[in-house]
Amino acid sequence: MKLRAHHAEALTPPRIDITRAGFALHGHWTLACMRPRLHALRRDLASSAAEMSWDLSGVERLDAFGALLLWRTWGQRYPEALVMPGLLVNSFERIQHPPEPEPPPPPHRMHSLFQRLGQGLLEVGSHVRGMIELIGHVTSELWRLPQHPGEIPWVETSAAAYKTGVQALPVAALLGFLIGIVLSYLSALQLQNFGAETFLINILGFGVIRELGPVLVAILVAGRSGSAITAQLGVMRVTEEIDALAAMGVSRHQRLILPKVVALTLAMPLLVAWTSGLALVGGALAAKMQLNIDIWNFFERLPTVVPLGNIGIGLGKGAVFGMTIAMIGCHYGLRVKPNTESLSTNTTASVVSSITAVIIIDAIFAVLTRTLGVPR
């Protein structure tokens, strides 16, 4: 019972008694208490006239918002007839002369197409510059480390290889296997029309080993590890951990970036081999079911129709893609500014750029290797 009495007391709602003489205010004139009936209170206050008398002696608590509301009702001055306990004066004093906020900075307006173009070019320039710096640092570390074998970050590299490579094995296997089945099934349907069933092995072999395997794995790894690299480096920048490393004289390029780049460059070809292999197994299974091609026959014919060079191209692409993804992930990670918005922007940009870069590099590879590994 006692508790309830306390509560009733603590939360007496703000109330206005409108008498002939004027307004008498009661209760808790605080933001939280006024919120549920704010609309009605505003309406009542708005109905007041200038010459009315005000009695604030019933007010138990008046916060800055309550004071502000009354102050504005009164037209920024105390009314002539006002009864107010001295304690409340503080609340009014606090809101009477608030400092003016600085006008918000003018929104970034682009005046002309040229300015926009220039801005874009500068942005691209800064990325190019950052990337070149990064490549330079990593290369110089790669050059320096063999001369100081004690400083080689074995543990970091092996941990990165485990995280980006070994832990990606299950999902890469699933992806490869299912793509293999789908590709084989769809091709078989078409080839049957021409009576060219045996060419299924050529299509699968070339398509998976040379093209699909590396690109699929690259997209998977960009989403999986590229984003992780950016987020990790980004948070380390936000929490000043990278500066802490630098203050201890540890090179971030040596300890954070190089291990990731080396690990992904080495792990990606292995992931590509694993995924391509499983895609071919899936393809062979589907071929057996759809066209009744014997599985042993499939794998026996594979080396005779797909030249060995294609494996080299596939694995080589994997290595280049891995390096690209790691470099781009690190590049964006180091660009993160100390706020959450920048972290999310850069992580998104990292994944999008690495996938785009992978596809562009793939096209370049296709042009450069157009005479290699193709049966005459």
Next chain:
Amino acid sequence: MSVVDIVDVKTSFGRLQVHDGINLSVKQGDLLALVGGSGEGKTTLLRHIAGLSAPTSGEVRLFGERYDQGSYRERRLRRQRFGMLFQHGALFSALTVYDNIAFPLRELGGLHEDEVETLVMSRLALVELDPHTARQMPAQLSGGMIKRAALARALALEPELLLLDEPTAGLDPDRSAGFVSLVRSLHDSLGLTVVFVTHDVDSLLALANRVAVMADRRILACDTPEEIMCLDHAFIDTFFRSLRQYDEPMTPWMR
């Protein structure tokens, strides 16, 4: 009237027990300091009060009600009656200082934007921050300014209860004295109840009118600072030692 009631609270994280039967009650108008060694669970107790974590057993009542009591709306209303200052400020890094302070006001709804502006700017003046910091991002502020901005945000709704986690840690003595006198004047003018965790003897003596000492997973004592200082306990001895050393000259040449 009791603002916070902590009844027989026990907390453990896995096998680590931090609270073993804590009883504490905070009255309206109290300036209660929670002191204790590192890892004694002071911050955890503060989080229990704020309803951010729950004790393993026992009960924490805020304004007479458990944190999970009542409907969604009632719980929300209760949360608007206290403000919390986190140890590292916890300002929203993607928002300007202005928007950080305006955030709880806008969340409440029903306020016009020009009213929000007056309230935000008066809060900034209250914590003695320059008006031009309003447009800055938290990352551009110094440690002390972050504390002040975070305090302004905690005070945005003029809460009845203020929970401060290490309010003066990381501030220079001058700033920390300013902070203490600021909280003190807010207490006097707004009738605030304040619960704060501290390691700083100076701010403790300047601010607290009650001190709760946590040791051995319990509340060792809860009394006025003068009474606490007279107690004979190893922790209290070391905690106040720095102060006692100032009383008596340490080396002959200081006389």
